[in-house]
Amino acid sequence: MSYYGSTDYSYNSDFNLRVRDIKKGNLDFSWLDNARDTVEIRRRDPRRGLMLEDVEVGDYAVENTPEVVRENRGLAPRGAILAEGSDQPDLGPSLNKKSDVWGYRVQRYWEEAMSRQWNVTTDVPWQDMDRYEISDDLEFAFCQLCTLLSEVEMIATDLPSKWSHHMNSYFQEVKGFIATQCIDEARHAEVFRKRALANGVGLLRASVRGEHALKGILEADSYSEGSVFLHVLGEGFILTLFRSSEFISPTPVEQRMFQLVMQDEARHVSYGLQHLKYLMDNCPEVRPQINGFLDEAERHLTGLFNPDQLESMIVLGGKGTSPECIKRGIEVVGAFQGKQIQEYFHRAERAGLPERKERSPLLELQQRMLGALQSA
Amino acid sequence: MAIKFPSVDFFKELTRRMDGNAAEFEKLGFCDTTMGVKVDGDASHLYALTFEVFGCSDVRELSSPGDAELDFTLEAPLSLWQEMFESIKKTGHPEPAYSLNSLSHVGDRMAVVYDEPEGHDKFYRFMATIQAFVDQASDLEIEWA
Numbered sequence: 001m002s003y004y005g006s007t008d009y010s011y012n013s014d015f016n017l018r019v020r021d022i023k024k025g026n027l028d029f030s031w032l033d034n035a036r037d038t039v040e041i042r043r044r045d046p047r048r049g050l051m052l053e054d055v056e057v058g059d060y061a062v063e064n065t066p067e068v069v070r071e072n073r074g075l076a077p078r079g080a081i082l083a084e085g086s087d088q089p090d091l092g093p094s095l096n097k098k099s100d101v102w103g104y105r106v107q108r109y110w111e112e113a114m115s116r117q118w119n120v121t122t123d124v125p126w127q128d129m130d131r132y133e134i135s136d137d138l139e140f141a142f143c144q145l146c147t148l149l150s151e152v153e154m155i156a157t158d159l160p161s162k163w164s165h166h167m168n169s170y171f172q173e174v175k176g177f178i179a180t181q182c183i184d185e186a187r188h189a190e191v192f193r194k195r196a197l198a199n200g201v202g203l204l205r206a207s208v209r210g211e212h213a214l215k216g217i218l219e220a221d222s223y224s225e226g227s228v229f230l231h232v233l234g235e236g237f238i239l240t241l242f243r244s245s246e247f248i249s250p251t252p253v254e255q256r257m258f259q260l261v262m263q264d265e266a267r268h269v270s271y272g273l274q275h276l277k278y279l280m281d282n283c284p285e286v287r288p289q290i291n292g293f294l295d296e297a298e299r300h301l302t303g304l305f306n307p308d309q310l311e312s313m314i315v316l317g318g319k320g321t322s323p324e325c326i327k328r329g330i331e332v333v334g335a336f337q338g339k340q341i342q343e344y345f346h347r348a349e350r351a352g353l354p355e356r357k358e359r360s361p362l363l364e365l366q367q368r369m370l371g372a373l374q375s376a
Numbered sequence: 377m378a379i380k381f382p383s384v385d386f387f388k389e390l391t392r393r394m395d396g397n398a399a400e401f402e403k404l405g406f407c408d409t410t411m412g413v414k415v416d417g418d419a420s421h422l423y424a425l426t427f428e429v430f431g432c433s434d435v436r437e438l439s440s441p442g443d444a445e446l447d448f449t450l451e452a453p454l455s456l457w458q459e460m461f462e463s464i465k466k467t468g469h470p471e472p473a474y475s476l477n478s479l480s481h482v483g484d485r486m487a488v489v490y491d492e493p494e495g496h497d498k499f500y501r502f503m504a505t506i507q508a509f510v511d512q513a514s515d516l517e518i519e520w521a
Contacts, residue, residue, distance in 0.1 A: 047429040116405030266500035298395040
């Protein structure tokens with residue numbers, strides 16, 4: 001136990017007397033003294049139920065929250081009446097500026113996340129796997145791919161959970177959204193593990209290079225840096241990888257799996273993009289810091305192009321290990337890697353970092369990959 | 377009776393089926409996007425499909441892309457759309473090479489056209505719903521334009 005409160009309520013006579021008094025029927029109703037006028041809540045769309053946006057009124061609306069939250073450093077939700085004085089414990093949040101965490105439309109991403117949850121156990125048609133025969137080459141390649149993807153999803157679960165308690169409780173919508181990301185990514189790790197084991201082959205090589213790349217995400221010095229590395233750069237790349245994986249899936253079972261995971265991934269990318277955009281719009285002075293960080297992060301990320309994953313995708317893309325299959329696989333993989341980089345630059349530009357394309361080490365990588373394709 | 381593709385009636389029929397299959401689409405969750413479908417043939421046709429909540433609330437043909445705020449547009453020649461729907465007819469779901477993702481990914485046989493990355497990403501955020509929407513054509517008699 002590392003926190004001992006300033007008051008031991010179990011022995012506090014004032015507290016115990018008060019509780020006994022209440023239980024005798026002597027309520028003082030002091031909590032009603034600060035009751036405010038009621039607010040008018042309107043459900044904009046009855047088909048959806050009651051949305052977060054519907055309850056964004058008056059003091060409860062995030063747009064009426066100051067950029068810097070000074071008054072609350074505890075667990076009080078935005079809009080709650082805070083006790084006078086300094087009785088509220090300080091939980092030490094370090095992210096107390098809206099621009100530290102906010103993203104445009106985060107309320108909508110939360111509602112979408114809650115609405116579009118799915119279940120690995122029952123929503124992937126595992127029972128159909130017996131209908132398809134997969135060659136050993138393809139099965140091993142697929143299990144190697146699943147191994148790397150499991151590693152990636154571990155980090156994607158850990159980064160949001162690392163930063164959540166650092167966020168001021170007034171930014172409940174962001175805390176909530178990144179909690180949905182944690183469950184999404186845990187679900188992804190679950191589905192890749194189950195698929196690797198479903199035909200008995202199991203997990204193959206964990207990636208040293210890949211994990212060094214992923215460590216960079218977890219070790220980011222700030223939430224915004226971690227978010228841009230994970231959501232915009234990393235998950236943008238992984239989204240394209242999921243699209244490619246759906247394309248090269250050996251059976252409709254895996255296709256369904258990737259169709260479902262790409263939905264979650266795209267939602268995370270959207271939040272990350274909108275957080276970066278909000279940051280650039282409201283704190284343009286951090287641009288050099290973010291650019292400097294991305295200069296290094298993009299170098300880190302090339303570790304995800306590790307040989308085991310590349311070769312497994314080439315085998316899957318070419319549907320085999322013959323020279324003709326490998327040649328076809330190289331074309332498929334080259335094309336998707338080019339897309340990963342191109343789409344990342346477009347996202348960065350729209351978020352307010354158009355200079356990424358010119359200063360990024362990924363540009364040279366893209367040109368080298370195109371050159372390799374042309375000479376293949 | 378055969379329904380002409382492409383046509384507003386075709387997409388309205390898929391919308392009608394979506395409303396009749398509410399349980400499946402509610403399970404997939406909220407879908408909120410306005411997407412374009414462009415079919416290039418002897419003449420080009422562009423349609424806007426507006427998905428809201430669990431259904432498709434509007435289908436219209438556009439004279440130009442600027443007539444609606446489209447998050448993204450799927451563009452392909454008529455022959456490719458026909459191949460896709462014929463693939464769906466075989467088993468109720470597309471063969472791997474004919475899913476919307478596959479067609480629009482490697483080789484870009486079907487182009488995904490967009491202005492904003494947010495709009496582009498909606499195609500992937502709602503992929504299961506959009507795929508299920510087109511899969512409903514599996515037992516439709518289609519008259520090709």
